[in-house]
Amino acid sequence: MSCDTDFLPFARPDIGEAEVEAVVEALRSGWLTTGALTHRFESEFAAEVGCQHAIAVNSCTAALHLSLEALGIQRGDQVITTPYTFAATAEVIRYFDADPILVDVDPISCNIDPGRIAEAITPRTKAIIPVHIAGQACELKPIHEIADRHGLPVIEDAAHAFPATYGGQKIGSLSTTTCFSFYATKTMTTGEGGMICTNDAKIADRCRIMALHGISKDAWKRYTAAGSWKYEITEPGYKYNLTDMASAMGRVQLSRASAMRERRAEIAACYQAAFANEDWCSLPTALPDRMHAWHLYMLRLNPDRLSIDRDEFISRLRDRGIGVSVHFIPLHIHPYYAQRYGYKPESYPQAYQQYAREISLPIYSSMTPQEVSRVTNVVLDIGRQFHQQRNLTVAAAA
Template structure:
């Protein structure tokens, strides 16, 4: 048995992608330019989305989309406590108030049956998360959003390549935000993009992502461009570099193969762990969907396992196997408790999952032997 550390996630970057990064570095143009333009078109094609804007991260995408949708102080944005803190942070940074809806205890996605109870006359946006790459029921979500006249920003950080009823996340609905962080289903190092069907939102994000300047650097300095520009609003510096897009162009072509391998490994865990009393395994809904399997997240049963989730993670680490924690429920972090008055007991399903969830190793380059090693080590920890 190899004793080398096995991380919970590892990006798979092809030799061709590495060669293209070198070509980009040697080309003399390394920031936003022709490769980002090409990546934009490739993403539009893959997502079947009319407007796509690559950005420096999904966090930037959530922040700018909220601003572009005109969130003002006092406006409420409904989201889930079972997410990365960026989801809530960006609501606060945009001036909004995060309002939370508990999760469905089976799928860990926002419980849409509780969503309407959280809607008030101050609600502007619903921001669900496709947790682990499992699509939220978009029919149900948009039926509620449309009936109440609300915008939807899908936090699709986990969900590039996921499908709901035969359509990719990004191909239908209002606006989606994807992440290309190294643990995600495809990567550009850091990076992300938004996809939208709203031209006005796309135009505003286009300005906000680069200083509020009406032309990007390539247009200003490239052949045939002009160095002149106008500043029409104060903007941010959230643009993607060509170095990143050089990786992304390759990753996007390989994405469906990556997801297919993730799916095989997730199914392998489901089959191998089915009879283990120490675990409650992830469940998937009945509606047709393609799970992107960004993470594989069973819940530990502490009584059967005779240990807590944190003790399990430590025991795995001692045996040279990495695990992940996605996530501790965000409403219990000090800032959110103090600023918005959230308390233990507010969202019982999220809190239960928060105490027990663990991400087991899952990445496209993972071999069957590495997968067996994880299972063997888990067995040895419990026996």
């Protein structure tokens, strides 16, 4: 039985005996690195999201990097993205000595604001990277319309967005490339891992070659009976391949993805109901024309209704044994980007304002009903204790 002194982690992977058995079977097969299991995983994932090609890699960072490389991004180019994201989205642009051009976010969804993208486009702009924050798809239709007008590819950072939909279509089948993450905290996991999805055969071939040292196609087969010791290096590539051990886990997780997503949605619904009538916080909005993956539950505090700030709220949650996080510290206030590009917090006011009031609560498919209740009870207890309007009313009555 849990009590306030037992620490409930912010994230916990949902791993069962099926995943364990699949990894053990991969180990016993004698083939540990990229092989047949990885190629099955790619085929199954492509079928699931409805794309023609899926390339398994060792991280979403690698997926983003390879996507930009396949598009020929070079020094001095510009790539439009959002400040409200993790480090990887912009750092892959800097790998090419290109410049990330940040566009502020919509305050409701925290996704990139399509209405601000066109004004950021210059002759140096070569691509757009929208990010599906928390697992809710951004406004792809207007983004694609802008991209098509200017002849720009769209690379979706879908690290949070499996399984998610937009306008009835699955994320993974809609843009030039879509990049997924299978990190340990994500909606499905391979421990570390990622996937590039595309309908462009040339991009897919380029990503496959560059993911494994720039060696000519199907280099992994050189240690099989079907392969040859001869190989050709066509480009100086990278070491981004996914192992069969990870893919074995991924295949099981993929088969459970729908059920795990449903459990996350149930937890989100519990949170929404619990906090709906509290004016000291604002709930995340789930838009009706898309399916939310619920990778994150992003509660936002209303500072004018609380006598403590966001950081103190987090401290009190952790003191009560609830693991929480903040998503995200905007790129433009990190030292590297602030110093290189001269950004200030107010350079992207919506990103900064939403970050300053955001708390991500635990939401994962292995959470028990008791754990969900514990989170809601502790959050409500702290919120109501420091609810400024309530305290002022009580003081006036006294």
